[in-house]
Amino acid sequence: MRPPGKDHDYIEVASLALEETDVSVRTSRVNIARVRLDGGAVRVARDAEGNINLSEFAATPAAAEKPSESAAPEASASAATAPAAPPPATPDGTTSTRPDWVVAAPDIAISGVQLDFEDQLVKPAATFGLSPVAMTISGFTTEANSKSRRVMEKIGLVRDRARDFDHPAVPPDWSGRRHVLYAITRDRWRATTAGSA
Numbered sequence: 159m160r161p162p163g164k165d166h167d168y169i170e171v172a173s174l175a176l177e178e179t180d181v182s183v184r185t186s187r188v189n190i191a192r193v194r195l196d197g198g199a200v201r202v203a204r205d206a207e208g209n210i211n212l213s214e215f216a217a218t219p220a221a222a223e224k225p226s227e228s229a230a231p232e233a234s235a236s237a238a239t240a241p242a243a244p245p246p247a248t249p250d251g252t253t254s255t256r257p258d259w260v261v262a263a264p265d266i267a268i269s270g271v272q273l274d275f276e277d278q279l280v281k282p283a284a285t286f287g288l289s290p291v292a293m294t295i296s297g298f299t300t301e302a303n304s305k306s307r308r309v310m311e312k313i314g315l316v317r318d319r320a321r322d323f324d325h326p327a328v329p330p331d332w333s334g335r336r337h338v339l340y341a342i343t344r345d346r347w348r349a350t351t352a353g354s355a
Contacts, residue, residue: 161214168211172197172270178309186256190263191309199272206278262306265313268293296341298323300334307338315340 159169178191203211272289297315299306301322311317321339328335 159215164214166201167199168201168215170199171195186259188259188261189306189309190261191265192313193263193266195266195268195271197270199274201274201276203276204279208279262299263297265297265310265315296339298337298339301336301338302334307340310340314346315342316346 159171160167173194173196175194175196176190176192177194178189180189182188201211205211269290269292271291272287273291275286277284277286296318297306297310299310307317318339318341321341323337323339324330324335325337
């Protein structure tokens with residue numbers, strides 16, 4: 159993967175598996191039970207101005223070209239003064255807006271990945287490499303989301319009540335603010351893998 163106009167990949171993925179994926183257009187939600195990334199490379203670079211190369215993936219597209227000076231003035235005026243169409247109304251008279259898309263991936267495992275980092279902000283420039291990188295990410299969900307909780311329990315994660323939390327990015331009065339965290343202890347993981355060895 160590389161941003162437009164670049165001559166080398168910033169991210170390489172040898173194998174990526176998404177397991178038990180469910181997409182709901184009605185609720186604007188994607189549930190991915192398990193994500194498995196095996197092999198690949200991530201090349202991170204910070205230039206002399208402090209910019210991180212991976213942020214280029216999130217760059218906004220260039221704004222559309224402005225109309226030329228010779229464009230008809232009445233067309234520009236009508237475009238500037240035309241009111242925006244209101245959102246469609248629901249049967250109860252309120253306006254309807256589609257919720258933002260949410261992607262839930264409670265179990266992400268990464269193995270055999272090489273991480274290269276180049277820092278040109280320091281003098282002399284520094285280069286680091288980590289290989290292989292392996293990590294597992296635990297999952298969390300709302301306390302009432304029984305479906306996601308069953309998925310996490312099914313794959314061996316255990317609720318860690320001491321790490322449950324109120325999500326800071328949701329309104330304080332929202333009923334789903336309380337989140338539960340699932341993880342797996344080293345001893346439990348060893349016991350699980352020992353049986354399959």
